[in-house]
Structure formats: structure tokens, C-alpha cells
Amino acid sequence: MVISILISCLTENGKEKSTNVLNQKQDTISRLDEIIERGKLIAITDYNSTNYFIYRGQPLGYQFELLKLFAEHLGVKLEIIIKNDINESFEYLNSDKCDLIAIGLTITKERNKLVDFTEPFNQTRQVLIQRKPDNWRKMKTMDEINKQLIRDPLELAGKTIHIQKNTSFLQRLENLSDEIGDSIIIIEDPEKEVEELITALAKKEIDYTVCDEHIALVNQKYYPDIDVKTPVSFSQNIAWAVRKGENEFLNEINDWISGFKNSLTCRLIYNKYFKNPRSVNIARSEFHSIHGGKISQYDDIIKSISEKNNWDWRLIASLIYQESGFRPNAKSWVGAYGLMQLMPFTAAKYGIDSLSTPEEQIEAGLKFIQLIDKQLPEEISDKEERKKFILASYNAGIAHVYDARRLAEKNNKDPNIWTGNVDEFILLKSNPKYYRDPVVKYGYCRGEEPYNFVNEILERYEHYRNVIKN
DSSP: OOOOOOOOOTTTTBOOOOOOOGSSOOOOOOOOHHHHHEEEEEEEEOOTTBBBEETEEEOOOOOOOOOOOOOHHHTTTEEEEOOOOHHHHHHHHHHTSOOOEEEEEOOOOOHHTTTTESSSEEEOOEEEEEOOTGGGEEEGSHHHHHSSSSOSSSGGTTOEEEEEEHHHHHHHHHHHHHHHHOOOOEEEEEOOOHHHHHHHTTTTSSSEEEEHHHHHHHHHHHTEEEEEEOOOOEEEEOOOOOEETHHHHHHHHHHHHHHHHHSSSHHHHHHHHHHTTTHHHHSTTOOOOOOOOTOTTTHHHHHHHHHHHTOOHHHHHHHHHHHTOOOTTOOTTOBBBBTTTBOHHHHHHHTTTTSSSSHHHHHHHHHHHHHHHHHHTOOOOOHHHHHHHHHHHHHHHHHHHHHHHHHHTTSSSSSTIIIIIHHHHHHHHTSSSHHTTOOOSSSOOOOOHHHHHHHHHHHHHHHHHHHSHH
């Protein structure tokens, strides 16, 4: 018999602290079983130009793609938590607020005391980042350039090196200082992560930093004036981390990694982020969330119209990406057109056609959304659930959503909750047993489309919320 145990602790003034949702599961339920039961893998990764970012409205990144594939392997959804502070990531993991850490951690003895590491995905080494001489392009040979750069770690004596706080770089530089028998001045930056420190170095705000070689090589493409050729460590393994003692979950990850590491997909994903000649243009794009901060060229219009209608513009942007990929001339096989993919009858109702401006298209789309909202019953009172009903109605038509509500109610499900209730019956509206039910008034619906429509828009919206300011 499984008994739920609520663990609470009292603050100094006697008030109860709320326990984390993940802590409310009994210890006898394994992490793997809990993830499957929850239907979601919760993972920490860091926000930078290789691991996780948004480009032209699409979530991308090396760690993001690996996590997504592993979540698909488990048959669950993926939730990303962004943490660029490594100690904070460990605290989150060990206080049961996530399932794993995927930020390209190097395996060290100290970290092995805190977490269990998976099989390594790859290896790297730590390298010194320094600026090339100001006139390096005019120098005739590499020897001339190398003479003005640090190539021997002994030359680091007395030098000041800025590093990201709470990284393995600190321990390595302290050991290196002992090895060379002289002081290296190490400054841990509490604010900047690795790529920000490289940018500061390129701007001549600092002189030296250290990072993993594969990250350094990517950033050298952005900043050709930096040098990344001086190693300060031997090769080190890079892996994911899980809580100690979660052996079943760890074994599941390791089995997946073993099959994945030698696959073509694994090589393609790695090359996409670390050996892609287009990465410079992508990173410099105004539609890169880190360097440009835009989702699309229509951000300002979407923000303005969404704000007037009391909608989060990032949700509307996710809807537009789903419908048209931000292409104002997009046209579907059923005749829907424009950014919002309105059907001709609906578009005409709001005075727009295929020649209307993007602003007019978005304005009409929001008016249609507001109409759907007014047509839905007040009983759907939960704001988050109501958004799902609106999105489903936008895609399939409100009549089919009403049918799904009636089916849910008939089958003892909640007609006012989408997830796990009405969504199940929108799917079943493609089954004759259900679309011929007496409570169904509008017949067949290819329910997979609105079901996926809602899930994909909301999933993308969460990624936008992670990295794009409202």
C-alpha cells in the first residue's frame, strides 16, 4: 500500500514552509516512475548560444535537442528550467525541484560527492582565452603572433584571470598555481557566465578567462581577435547529473546514451552547434534571442495589439509561428491565409483579405480570439485552462470544442478542464463511436490537429517565456 507522506518543516517563527510538489511523492516511488506518472521530464540547462536559445521563433540548442530526444524516448513532455549558476543548479536538483542537470558539466571528484553523473556524452579540456596582438593581421608568421601570447602555463604567474563563479575552472587554476609554484590571481565573476566573459575579453574589459574548448572554439568564430589554443587542463568528461541514489533513472539515461552516442543523429546535432560555419550569422541575427532579442520582425506590432487585448504577446507570437511561421503571404490547402491563417469567411468578417498588411492581419486575429473568449461559457473559470479552450477553438472551431465538452461530461470528466479531460474527447471525435454519439452535434473532427495545436503552441510559449522578456 502506498501512503503519501507530507514532509513539512517549521520556520523559526513556527510557520510551515510549503513543500515542493516533487517532494510530495513517497520515496518508494522511483524517479523514473514519477517522471512517467507526471508525464513530464523537468531539466535544468543554461541559456547561451550553444545549449539553449531561440532563433527565428524556434527553441534550439545542443542540450535542448538532447533533452528533447531523451524525453521522447521516455514518452513524456519536456520542461526546461534555466539556471546559469552551477551551485544553484545543484541546489535545485538536490531539493527535488528538477530531475536532472544538463549544462555540460565536467566530472570532478568534488562534484561526485554532490551528484551522480551519467555516462559522458563527450570530452573537452579547459583552455585559456586571450586576445591576439592588436596588429596580428599584419604579422607574417604564426611564430610572431605566438611570441606575444601565453603558450606555457608557467607564464600565467602573476596574471589575473576572470572566470564564471562556481565552475570547475577555479579548482583547476588553483591546482595550476600550485604546480607552477607561483600565484595566479583568480577573480570569480558573480554575474557573468562564460560567453559574457569572452565578450568582455574581446572588448578589452578583461585580459584572460578560461572555458571549455568546444565552447571556446564556437566563440572564436564570433570574435576572430581572440586566441583559444593554450590548454590549461587534460581532457575531461562531460555529462548530465542526477540526484544520488536514483539508480533506476541513471541506468535508463545511461542505456539511452549508450545507444545514442554512436548514432548519426548524435554527430549531426553536435556538428550543428559546434562545427557549423553558419553559426556566426545565426548568432549575430536580430532574431537570435541572446544577441538580437527578437522573435520575429513583427514583435512590436504583436506586442502593441496583444497589450490592447490583454494577451501575453509571447503567446500570440507562438500562435502566429504555429500558423504561418511569421510569413504574411502563407496560404494553406484549405484556403486560410496570412500570419493568423484566418479562413476567407472569417477574414472578410473583419474586413481583411490576402492584400491586408501584417498589422491588419494580427488585429483581425486578436478580434477573432476575443470573440471565441466571449462565446465560451463562464464555467471555464481557470485562466490557463481557458487559454487552451480558446486555442483549440481557433484551430478546430468552437462547435467541435463544445461537442468535446459534452462528451467529457457524459463520460464523467470535467467539461471545464482541457488537459486530461476535454482534450481526450477532442481526440476521440475522429472515432465513429464518439462522433456518432447523440450528444455530438457537429460530427467528425480530426481531433489530433487541435490537440497538437494547443500542446505545441503552449510548449513553445514556455520557451519564449524562459528567454524573452514580456
